[in-house]
Amino acid sequence: MAERMLKFVATPQRAPEKRSAAERARDWGEIYREFSAERAAEQASRCSQCGVPFCQVHCPLGNNIPDWLKLTAEGRLEEAYEVASATNTFPEICGRICPQDRLCEGNCVIEKGFESVTIGAVEKYITDTAFERGWVRPPLPVRERPESVGIIGAGPAGLAAAERLRRQGYAVDVYDRHDRPGGLMIYGIPNFKLEKPVVLRRWDLFRAAGIRFHLGCAVGRDVSLAELRSRHHAVLICTGVYKARELGGPGSGLEGIVPALDYLTASNRKGLGDHVRAFDDGTLNAAGRRVVVIGGGDTAMDCVRTAIRQGALSVTCLYRRDRANMPGSMREVKHAEEEGVRFEWLAAPEAFLGDGRVTAVRAVRMHLGLPDATGRQQVEPIPGSSFTLEADLVIKALGFDPEDMAAMFGEPGLAVTRWGTLKVDHRTMMTSLPGVFAAGDIVRGASLVVWAIRDGRDAAAAMHRYIQSRAQERAAALAVAAE
Known part of the structure; x- marks a missing residue:
């Protein structure tokens, strides 16, 4: 190990080459170029192989990061992929979109003084190499079980659960109201x-494994939850949270003020080749517009960077706290600034101006006050500090709330x-309905893809225990009856 690893003292951190801001703002390709085999091995060799791996401790999935870094440094990439995929259903996706600066890399023990290992980039390299060389195979079971499960929602939680349950031999049916699987990975993330083929190639593998997808099927409209409960031995709800939080204040109902997810979905559908009327007529298209995005999370960063690529005249992010208190990834903020986004920190909207259609946002400067009960500083407006931002398109990126699930599914007992x-x-x-489980954002609230994967895998294990327990109870009852 001493020869291959512990090279952080002599080898500096080097991330994959990032395309110039001018180049990447003109297209929709991923902003980082590929690692070479030599560079990936070099960066993996910087791992200190510490006794208590804080990178693993702070990964929601508990990924065995030091192990697959060592295998990568030694050129044993197929083994590295097997280790990475043992705990993560989508390592190629987490390597791209996880906020590593807040999770694994942010807790790397060599980060102070030597800069962290580039964990996310190596994870992406391992799995992309595995796909290229044909090491990634459908999740086929060793033997088939007689029971079936139904999963509502084909986002990361639902797909992670589907993969685990199929490997155990269950017949798996996935129901989703959209026309493609992936949830926000397809329609929310730019x-x-x-890139969308990265998500869709997993769909191909899952179908090859025998997982059945019922797309364009909305539970509560096309099929009832009660019907799914009668059809399957257990049901899992992984619908996510899609209801946009609303803005108040004068003028908040003007045309040109749109929810972030509507805006991102229109852009992603257009990129997938769909006909999107609201994009084509300019309603959800930033081309030639002065754009103001309200919010400070990763969704807001997706919106501002999408607007740049659509050819907006100007893009401003309005956030009521400062940079240090922003919930989104600092890497995303840096990328956005490089691409020409302007940030108005410590500023919040107080009114929207226009006659029928928004033409400006009147905002007020904010002051960070005393901490609240959670320890986070409260924000207070500064009297007399109002200012105006011209805007033809205002995008609300204030987060998401759950839809009314009981009403949607027609199940008041939920x-x-x-x-x-x-x-x-x-x-x-398990929910309040026997045999009905739930996982992901619909339980946790809006969160990260990596947490949804963790929840989906945990739910699959819980469903397996439940189904097997019920089978044992039935077997015991039959044995008693036979006596």
């Missing part, structure tokens, strides 16, 4: 962060929390 998320027993991940 191509420059996650209990929810005070936040509207589904209420589950966190020991079993």
